[in-house]
Amino acid sequence: MRGRGARAWVAAGLLCWGAASPAAQEGATGAGTGLRFSGFGTLAASYHDAQDTQFRARADQREGAQAGRLETGIDSVLGVQADVQVDARWSSMAQVVVRKDGKGEWAPRLSWGFVKYSPTPALELRAGRLGVDIYMDGDSPHVGYAYTTVRPYTDLYGQFTFDHFDGVDLRASTLVGEGELSLKLYGGRTRGEDYRGAHLFQREGSSTLGATLQWESSALGVRLAWGQVRTPDDGLLAPLAGALREVAPALSPEVAAQARQRAAEMEGGNSDLKYLGLALNWRQGPWSAQLIGVDVRMNRFPGFKGQGLGAMLAYRAGSWKPFVTTSRGKLTPQARPLDLPVDRAELLLVRDGYGRATGLIASDQYSWGVGVRYDLMPNAALKLQLDRIEAKRSSMLLDGSGTSVGPRGVSVFTAALDFVF
Template identity: 50%
Template sequence: MISAGMKKIVTALAALTCFGGLSGVKAHAAGMDGASTVRWAINGFGTLGAAYHEEDNTRFRRSVDQRAGVREGHVEIRNDSVLGVQVNGVLDSRWSVMAQAVTRQDVDRKWTPQLTWAFVKYAPNDWSELRFGRMAVDIYLDGDSRHVGYAYTTVRPYADVYGRLTFDTFDGVDAALQHSLGSGLLRFKLFGGRTRGEVYLNDVVSDLEKGRTFGATLDWVGEALSLKLSWGSMLTSRGYGHEELRKGLMTAGALLPAPWDAKAAARAAEIADSNRISYLGFGIGWERGPYSLQLVGTDMSMSVYPGFEGWGLGATAAYRIGNWKPFVTWSRSIIDPVERQLVLPAGVHPAVDALRAGWDTVNSYIRHEQRTAGIGVRYDFADNAALKLQADRIDAKRSSSLLDDAGYRTGARSFTLFSATLDFVF
């Protein structure tokens, strides 16, 4: 069940934890001796996770950029496991650099490390900051990353809310302004650049190398309350997926009489030209003493064929008792395809009939309605490590984040997912 590649990852996790413990101490010491104005630090994070369920013909994924998922009756350790390493350099009081690489199982079921952050930061004062390079889109309430398990309470970010937002890095610039407001700090950030990432739809992976990402966030952090609004949009110069379907529609246009030829051509053009993926999100966090509450929501839409419109909502309540933090969590998402009927005559040509069926099938892939209710506990057994246990009841009327054993979206499913993770930072 555990592949040779996975064994290497587990070994690397252990080795890097030991190395990181040493390097972290060295970095702090170097920073305090005053011998050098440049301070370098190597740090990292990781998750060793296991998940299990018993639902027939179902694979659970935490995000749609995974293909394998958690299969029925198998303890799967590849779904949530991740390792990240960061190199940070403080050049002087204004300039710093940071690079961060993450390895996790990707859509090809490989563990190829990916550069998720690599930027130069210029912060002339506390109130403004510029960063140039590769960065993550700032949409998460618990930090700008879905990979740092130690940073959040639950086993994984809400799959219902964030599971579809996979194009979350870009190469570009962000600029942030911060100002005191009441007892807290108000921060506004603009970002933009070239999209890094892909759009996933069952077995279709749409490459977005020519995409552009831009957006903004506004957040306020007070003593107990934190608020966040985020907006983002990703544009591509054209749609890259479903090229065969587009060519089929062009061919059909040539075979059919008016007005069907124009309708087929118009649908073909939509595949090529529709090019916007947008999200609008909010986050509310409240922490006082042992209590913590969180509510996040995202409105999502994609015009790239087949296109969708939908929303996700997630909430978590937790109460800390010493090193233990029991929590309950709930999330829900509904996604519907954009209404684009392919109105072509039946029985004119076998190729046109096949095209009509293919169009409806692709549209149905995206349809999704799922909710998750979970209970769990986080145990901080060390200064830099936490063990989490969680049970989620997942009910889906239809799901495009769950897969069947053939690798396609599922119909109705209702099952319990058991998860355990060991999250650490070094």
Template identity: 30%
Template sequence: MTAVFLPKRAAVATLMMLSCCVARAGEPADDAGATPRWSVGGFGTLGVVHSSDDQSDFTANPLTPGNAGHGRDWSHSVDSRAGVQLGLDLDSKWSAVLQLVYESTLRYGYHPVVEWANVQYKLTPDLSLRVGRIALPLFLVGDYRKAGYALPWVRPPVELYGAIPITNSDGVDATYRWQSGDLHHVTQAFYGYADLPLTPTARAQARGIIGLSNTTTSGALTVRASVMASDLSVGLGRELFDGLRQFGAQGRALAQRYQLEDKRAQVGTLGLSYDPGAWFAMGEISRFNSHSSLGDTTSAYVSAGYRYRDFTPYVALSHAHANMATRVDGLDLSGLPAPMAAAGAQLNAGLNQMLMEIPRQRTVGAGVRWDFYANHALKLQVERVTPQQGSAGTFINVQPGFRSGRPITVLSAALDFVF
């Protein structure tokens, strides 16, 4: 059976299969006596990953950690997940959707997570409002980044998508569809917050999330630009920063500069995709500034692929760069008594260790996708990932023997499907 893969069509097909709003778009609606219509869909990925470095673990997302490398020779937790979506169309204006994703989490291991849960009201055919838990419209594949079948690769490039691991927010948004000449636009404004558990005692909170996204399509070309800001707090490293404050004004200044507590973080993204059918090319660039030890980074990738029958070979190149110093002098310890100087030296080392965790990394990868059956795809992917300039890149669980600057081979295989 021939099951041709086209990136744009696969994404559209996935969203249609998972969207209650279009589940029965072809059926006429009689609002006066409309009967609620239900729809159920889902997606899944069965994946395994191997990393050649046994002094760290490869992960695609710091909030859904994997353990390929030091933890396990082959890991299933990096990419494997399952999702189910329940949709309800009340009439031609009102609809609701609930999406649950079962995947690896920081606190609970594999655990079901509410990814979407919102109610939509269409004011006009072109203007709609939603309230509830809504996907953040960042990046080209941000709407379906967890539905692997819609992606040409095993996973989105980790340098870019791992830098903004928050995928949804609780709040409201407004979406307006409009046209200028041959250009079709979808403009989305959103506001909300996100609260995520990290450890038994720490959480990540993004308050006052506000943003604007615009997607423009013209034939085979798609362009998405997004900006977002929020007050970001991450409850990690508090002992370090409390210790710095014990050293007077200079310590308080360092804590104020680097502690991630109610910092106004901003992100801007720009992505382009061209998909005429026989081949595709796409790329994105993002700038994220947390005004803290989490970093100020620029990340980007380019990728291209060619379709031949049921097979789509592809290549990708991605990079993450730090726009700030990742090593600082820290506390001035001159003239301090020996015990205080020793304590201060430990605090300086802890601060620099935290700054060294800001990813600086380059990845070169290639793979092939085989659409062997309708709504099913098998992918094989190989990457050479090189953390740079003393950084561990996007690798986690780093051991004392880890060496930055050495290429690490990451092998991935995944079976993706939608239903």
């Protein structure tokens, strides 16, 4: 951690890059050339009383909030940013974020770092470390001040943690009616990690491609996003495939053929995760509303199909902004039956491993929440939020050993102070 963290801090100091990131939009002002510094942060504490359950907001968190304890590592974050505007066309930015990672450590990481070239106000090209366009209220889940709620929808966004990449993006825009229409194309090397099944998965060799079409006016925003993450075979399931081949000769001909087929399905080839999302943002007077839908497909064994839906309604009354939210996320593995005999003890480990492989990221849960945001000052907001989560199966909730859980309900209360500077 120390080596990686030190490199991230040094990179931020040396690069001093700048562009219109969420923190810059919310917390920094001014125009022209020169160097700017800005930042953001969230101080948050979560509590619940569901025994043998850990609540986490993202799948890249190794630890969650445990029953009967205040947990500050779920949503707390600190970010610093350096910007340089070279001239009217060239700018650059570096942003370092400190938060709890997949190893359960507070580690600084370079979350953004790019050079931007804008030959005209309607065209921009960026190269470096960039974010995937999946969030409706900003470019990152880390700038809590940009969101009405404490966090983006956990049922939707919590599963997708490969949300930044090293590469390029190109954005073109034009005025259409009362709003701006823009198209962004992007691609590069995927960055991110997952903690599932008590294992930390990193996608260092993966690649990202995507496109975002958006129209936004003062009252309405519409975003259509498509993306793909491709991961080469990492050999994770190779030991299980080998075990199935070893036990096949001792099985009946029919089951042996089934075991060999499943072993072949586990090995070789790329793993593709594809998603398609549609989001609507509406604002009218003191009212605001949001609706998001996502469809996900993944061909990695055993193959998964998923759908997600999130909605929010809020009302602004001076400095107060009460809100209600609801969301649903479902990720279902395709049927890959393997009829191993249940009365043979020597097959116990193989059956257990196969069950874990086919259900590693399976999830079916919904949530509803109620809360209020109070703007203390122009650059700080206090939020109180109560979420009720009902799960048939969840890879976002963990048990005491760090593995996915079965049916259960959890009520989580969170208090957060968001700020930008």
